[in-house]
Amino acid sequence: MANHRGGGGYNHSRNHPSTSRIRKSFFLSVTLYVTLVFALSIFIFMLYSNDIVQDERKMPLLRVEDHKSDKLLDDQLWRAPSSHGLRPCVKPTSKYGATAVWDRYITVRSNGGLNQMRTGIADMVAVARIMNATLVIPQLDKRSFWQDSSTFSDVFDELHFITYLQQDVRIVKELPKEIESLPRARKHFTSWSGVIHVAKSDSRLANNDLPLDIQRLRCRALYHALHFSPSIESLGKKLVKRLKSRAERYIALHLRYEKDMLSFTGCTYGLTEAESEELRVMRENTNHWKIKNINSTEQRIDGLCPLTPKEVGIFLQALGYPPSTLIYIAAGEIYSGDTHLSELTSRFPNIVSKEMLATKEELRTFSGHASQTAALDYIISVESDVFVPSHSGNMARTVEGHRRFLGHRKTITPDRKGLVQLFDKVEAGLLQVSSLSQHVKKLHEKRYGAPRRRAGAPSGIKGRARLRLEESFYQNPYPECICTGR
Structure with a gap:
């Protein structure tokens, strides 16, 4: 009986046509579903990958444009204007002779702040040249708002100032002892001998219409001779x-x-x-x-x-x-x-x-x-x-x-x-x-x-x-x- 039940059950399942068709249909459905899902996934992946590639191709271009734009703005902010081939020219002309040595002296009391004194001193170098006079190292302003006790050598390189301009103007550190007590003219710059004292150095030479060599001397004095102290x-x-x-x-x-x-x-x-x-x-x-x-x-x-x-x-x-x-x-x-x-x-x-x-x-x-x-x-x-x-x-x-x-x-x-x-x-x-x-x-x-x-x-x-x-x-x-x- 047991064999009959077991054998009968096994043979029934194997030979029943309806069950076999159902199984085949199920497996085909599952296979088709999986295939479709897989194919759709591949399509979506490829589409998404293509977008990424396109984005990656575009992004460097955008970054380059931004970089160029930033660099252009940066250049505009910091770039110096073109000099158009211009350069410093301070050499004397062929008409400029060596400095003459005269027994005449100019003493100067510079006034004002640093740059007022600097330009005033450069002017006094030119005045000394024009008047064939020896320039005594100027005294700096000690009575201005700042009450600065600095001497010339505290602020400027005194030796460099004297030696650089030796072909232009004779410059000494102080008046010779024998003429310290001589009277000093303060106004008239004609027909004089001895010492002229310039109480203020900011009287200013004219800006224009001076001889070219005098103008270039002013530049040599300010930009090359008048260095600051070491x-x-x-x-x-x-x-x-x-x-x-x-x-x-x-x-x-x-x-x-x-x-x-x-x-x-x-x-x-x-x-x-x-x-x-x-x-x-x-x-x-x-x-x-x-x-x-x-x-x-x-x-x-x-x-x-x-x-x-x-x-x-x-x-x-x-x-x-x-x-x-x-x-x-x-x-x-x-x-x-x-x-x-x-x-x-x-x-x-x-x-x-x-x-x-x-x-x-x-x-x-x-x-x-x-x-x-x-x-x-x-x-x-x-x-x-x-x-x-x-x-x-x-x-x-x-x-x-x-x-x-x-x-x-x-x-x-x-x-x-x-x-x-x-x-x-x-x-x-x-x-x-x-x-x-x-x-x-x-x-x-x-x-x-x-x-x-x-x-x-x-x-x-x-x-x-x-x-x-x-x-x-x-x-x-x-x-x-x-x-x-x-």
């Missing part, structure tokens, strides 16, 4: 190297926002009432500042005020400089310190000064000597990739001229009058912030230090006023000291 030159070069180690390029910003500058110009925009009053009192109590009552609003509208730290920040942003830009502040103590400087550092946090770059020990010997610390600022400014002055003072003009002489390094001279108009329009809602950059760039298309001849006085101006309105020789020594020859 200690100043050494530290200045170290600080430039440290700046370059922080970033490939840097801006030197001559931020004229010191207390004396604001008081002298009467510019109080953005200051508190207490600060404005402090500056007014300072101006009132400074005897040699002749103008006492100044309308600050009119000064600013006329473009006669230094840009504020906030205005400088907006200006640099509008030109396209990114927040990461390294900026060196070439200036004395900023009025009210971080209170006003923060309006610049909030936009450009990567800001440094000589006090941040140098150690206390390195600065110790220069402490209390404004002319020596200003010389450090001068070196760093001349060597910067871009120089931006917030006001057109003596240093701004002299650095600009030196950079032109060295190959027209990029110098951005803000159009303060035009910028004030733009800033005020934005503040009044008459100009969209989004369009400010376009207007600022347009305003400064020709203010990047490209080669151009020195500007004369406006037409119609005559007499001494014409001389005052001419562009300074030391701001732009082209064409006499910059030319296509040698």
